[in-house]
Amino acid sequence: NLSLGPNAYRVTLAGVIVGEDEVWPEDLLALDGGDIIMPIEGRMVKDPSFGLDALWIGQDQRSEAIIAGYTVVDPATVVATHLNRLVTEGAADLFGLDEAQKLLDALKDNAPQLVAGLTPQPLSLSGISSLCRSLLAEGVSLKDFRRIAEATIDASREAADANGLVEGVRARIGAIIVQGVVPVKMPLPVITLDASLEQLLSQAVRTQPNASHPFEPALAARIVQAVSSASQPLMAQARRFALVTSPAARRPLARLLKSHLADSPVLSFLEIPDGKPVEVVAVVGGNNAPRITESAM
Numbered sequence: 001n002l003s004l005g006p007n008a009y010r011v012t013l014a015g016v017i018v019g020e021d022e023v024w025p026e027d028l029l030a031l032d033g034g035d036i037i038m039p040i041e042g043r044m045v046k047d048p049s050f051g052l053d054a055l056w057i058g059q060d061q062r063s064e065a066i067i068a069g070y071t072v073v074d075p076a077t078v079v080a081t082h083l084n085r086l087v088t089e090g091a092a093d094l095f096g097l098d099e100a101q102k103l104l105d106a107l108k109d110n111a112p113q114l115v116a117g118l119t120p121q122p123l124s125l126s127g128i129s130s131l132c133r134s135l136l137a138e139g140v141s142l143k144d145f146r147r148i149a150e151a152t153i154d155a156s157r158e159a160a161d162a163n164g165l166v167e168g169v170r171a172r173i174g175a176i177i178v179q180g181v182v183p184v185k186m187p188l189p190v191i192t193l194d195a196s197l198e199q200l201l202s203q204a205v206r207t208q209p210n211a212s213h214p215f216e217p218a219l220a221a222r223i224v225q226a227v228s229s230a231s232q233p234l235m236a237q238a239r240r241f242a243l244v245t246s247p248a249a250r251r252p253l254a255r256l257l258k259s260h261l262a263d264s265p266v267l268s269f270l271e272i273p274d275g276k277p278v279e280v281v282a283v284v285g286g287n288n289a290p291r292i293t294e295s296a297m
Helices: 059-068 075-094 097-110 112-118 125-137 145-156 162-172 174-179 195-207 217-236 247-257
Strands: 008-013 016-022 028-031 043-046 053-057 071-073 188-193 242-245 266-268 278-284
Touching (some): 008 075, 016 075, 028 059, 053 059, 097 125, 125 145, 162 266, 195 217
Parallel strands (some): 188 278
Antiparallel strands (some): 043 053
């Protein structure tokens, strides 16, 4: 594409530009996690995947950057990470009725009665497609569709609406969601909210239970700032983690933080499987700065 600069790249999905940036193949990207000891010289940019402050530096500056506290990655990793995030974010937009039907057809070969119990009741093909898009939009894999189908049938008995169904399904496939963050045998790194902030979120949701954005602007800005500060060092280290909150606050909080947490999910505590080890890496809220635990350093 002649409209692109010599170091630029562009990513399109279904003919729509979803991302673009620049990369210097002979250099390295040094990510600033917020705890730099001594800044070094370089070409100042924003990391395309996480929006972190970063520098393009020469290969001969690698050791200097690491000693100074930067996380250093090569150009191929920069592009691959950006591409993976864009594809994950765009998966929901690419999923439609045909894709839902393919999942059902594949499942029907091995579990015909399960499919019969799923559609056309309690869910139509359109309803199944909508459910899958909601899961994909938050990075949940559909690979184990059998478990998702079983969870959907079970959750549909209690759900009052489509949003309630999604939350009910998520609570029943927590193991799938968590395995998308860390391997089975590893502890799940989590950021939690302190009791006072959780109480504010719960009050906001109770006041406007059906609102997509129930948090007042000042509270929303406070949440975004606090979570961004707590997550920045983790993202700079390429550490996967989850933000954990109450079931009532999970959905609106996930929507609020979608553009700030990259590929780190917002979970309710109901989605964490029994017996799964949890490592609290930061606590946000209250009147103080986020508290970063020693294990996160």
